[in-house]
Amino acid sequence: METLDLRGEKCPDTFVYTKIKAEEIGYSGGGKLKVIVDYPPAVESIPRSLAQEGKGYKVLEVKQVAERTYEIYIEIPAFED
Amino acid sequence: MNLNEIKRYSRQLILPDFGTKEQSRLKKAKVAVTGAGGLGCPVSTYLTLAGVGEIHIFDFDRIEMSNLNRQFLYTPEDVGKPKAEMAAKRLSEINPEIKIEGINEKVTYDNAFELLKGYDAIVDGTDNFAVRYAVNDAAVVNRVPLFHGAALMYEGRAMSIIPGETACFRCVFPEPPPAGMIPTCREAGILGSVVGIVGAIQASEAIRYLAGLEIGLKNQLLIINVDEMRFEKVRVAKRDDCTACGEHFIPKPVEDVCTVLPGSEASGVTEGDE
Numbered sequence: 504m505e506t507l508d509l510r511g512e513k514c515p516d517t518f519v520y521t522k523i524k525a526e527e528i529g530y531s532g533g534g535k536l537k538v539i540v541d542y543p544p545a546v547e548s549i550p551r552s553l554a555q556e557g558k559g560y561k562v563l564e565v566k567q568v569a570e571r572t573y574e575i576y577i578e579i580p581a582f583e584d
Numbered sequence: 585m586n587l588n589e590i591k592r593y594s595r596q597l598i599l600p601d602f603g604t605k606e607q608s609r610l611k612k613a614k615v616a617v618t619g620a621g622g623l624g625c626p627v628s629t630y631l632t633l634a635g636v637g638e639i640h641i642f643d644f645d646r647i648e649m650s651n652l653n654r655q656f657l658y659t660p661e662d663v664g665k666p667k668a669e670m671a672a673k674r675l676s677e678i679n680p681e682i683k684i685e686g687i688n689e690k691v692t693y694d695n696a697f698e699l700l701k702g703y704d705a706i707v708d709g710t711d712n713f714a715v716r717y718a719v720n721d722a723a724v725v726n727r728v729p730l731f732h733g734a735a736l737m738y739e740g741r742a743m744s745i746i747p748g749e750t751a752c753f754r755c756v757f758p759e760p761p762p763a764g765m766i767p768t769c770r771e772a773g774i775l776g777s778v779v780g781i782v783g784a785i786q787a788s789e790a791i792r793y794l795a796g797l798e799i800g801l802k803n804q805l806l807i808i809n810v811d812e813m814r815f816e817k818v819r820v821a822k823r824d825d826c827t828a829c830g831e832h833f834i835p836k837p838v839e840d841v842c843t844v845l846p847g848s849e850a851s852g853v854t855e856g857d858e
Binding site for chain 2: 515516518519520522523526527530552555556557584
């Protein structure tokens with residue numbers, strides 16, 4: 504599983520980098536991605552924005568691992584083309 | 585995509601139907617913009633900002649003081665300088681990640697077919713019928729999608745032409761109006777924001793098309809009336825007997841009658857324009 508460490512980033516950049524990485528995984532056959540953030544609003548906005556993409560992203564789990572550190576686990580399907 | 589590109593395009597990359605694949609399609613695209621005037625300025629600016637990889641701007645005019653109410657890429661110090669070159673220079677400063685070339689050449693019926701070959705799209709910002717028909721016929725024959733726009737006074741028009749699929753400009757307007765029927769820009773006037781609206785619409789259509797997204801002005805002529813702020817779409821249809829895109833192509837140069845279509849101000853095509 505790939506990990507994207509976005510500690511220090513705020514919205515909407517947290518989503519910009521998540522989306523770019525998710526597409527990279529999707530266009531190369533799909534897989535899972537762990538995103539680490541320390542900006543609390545991103546914990547809600549990343550899953551919401553992923554859902555709006557309509558690409559079949561699935562948020563498997565959102566875990567708080569430290570006082571201000573969260574891990575978001577995303578399943579990414581294989582994209583066509 | 586390098587980090588600069590990710591940051592530069594981040595606000596469009598997070599659009600739900602737009603992503604890295606769409607952005608890379610834009611980067612691979614080569615687009616011709618005919619005219620660097622009232623329409624050419626917003627068109628080429630938005631194509632530049634969006635990250636179209638290669639933009640060729642055709643115009644042979646020089647910058648005049650009277651251009652400056654709408655042609656925002658130029659300053660008073662630029663008066664007398666060639667538009668295509670100055671536009672390319674300014675736009676290259678705005679986005680150094682892409683390739684922009686200013687081509688100081690007059691587009692005519694004789695050279696359009698050769699000049700406008702090998703592009704992924706043409707966005708038309710010409711200001712007279714001779715060149716507008718030349719650009720249409722060249723686009724259709726070379727099978728290059730054409731994004732038409734025109735503006736005059738408080739009115740504008742736009743239409744997207746996909747050769748082999750949609751109506752072309754000549755399907756809708758087989759002949760130009762008689763000389764003298766339509767006033768010129770100089771006589772009728774134009775507001776900068778009106779060409780801005782039309783140019784932004786042409787650029788939006790071209791960008792979405794190049795990115796592989798659906799567009800809204802196929803077989804539709806958009807008519808904009810800014811004094812009442814009315815926007816209407818009129819359905820248009822491809823004609824089998826069209827001399828440009830019908831069964832048999834017939835070259836049909838249109839004489840330059842020094843007029844502009846209601847809606848068509850731009851630049852770089854008629855000598856002595858403005």
